[in-house]
Amino acid sequence: MQGHRAPLAVATPLGWVGAAARPQVAEATLPATLAALIAFPVTYVATDLLSLPRLFYLPLEDRFVLARHPQGLAMGYLGLCLWAALAALVVFAVVRVSAGRISVPMLGRAALCAFAVAVSVFAWLDWPWAS
């Protein structure tokens, strides 16, 4: 009973045969997502270390400000996440368009390095038992 099901896509030396559109989507999405995974931690760490202007929430005044070093009690966490997410979305879109020109294994290794560095940076900066 094969019915009317769409045939599976098959990889050939000349490319995909069958339901070709979906594998092409996957081929483009894989490097784009990996590149976005690099952009998020890099932007997050860079914005914090370089004190780039970002959104701060002032909990006692219940309002947001765009600043480098706001006065008083301020939370820059949301601003960090926002900039990092925007950078990841932009990089995703750019790499999605230019997919096929970037090595996926290289992107994978770079993403691993980016996360390892980001995790280590914040553990080092806020190490609880530092003298």
Add this chain to the structure above:
Amino acid sequence: MAGLAVGVVDPAASRLLLVAHAVVGAVLVAATTHLVVWAYPYLRGQVARHRGVRIFATVALAAYLVQFVLGNLLYPAYVVRVRGLLGPRAGVASDLSWASRLFEIKEHWAALGIPLVAGAAIFSSLRQTGVRAPRSGRAVFLCAAGAAVCAWSAALIGLLVTAIGSVGSAP
């Protein structure tokens, strides 16, 4: 008014948010841990449990986003009510500033887990092309493992700091 300060002005609301934060945190830890276990066969080139991986990845992403929103609603109350109590204070012998710094690490690691869990969901949604694991299979596992580490560390550090000082504590 941005409205994020609901936990600052209302301790009862912050207690309710904290309980919800704990419950969703348990769901998140469970979903990411299951995702790691179910995605492990990808490393051996097997895709037999792909449907389960997709379900766990979707649940983990949804739980992570809900947890992020709850955490951001609670964070102002933590900053105002708890963080100040953890540093060195006049007349108080114990210095609990290590807990405050540990909590900051937790916040950053939790944020870094967002793209990882989103990546696991995206990679697991990519079409399978046969009985062999897709190229994205390894990426699914690594993203899931990273997200699980972020979720577990956030849960454990959050519980530890809450045991020391909580947003809903009586003044």
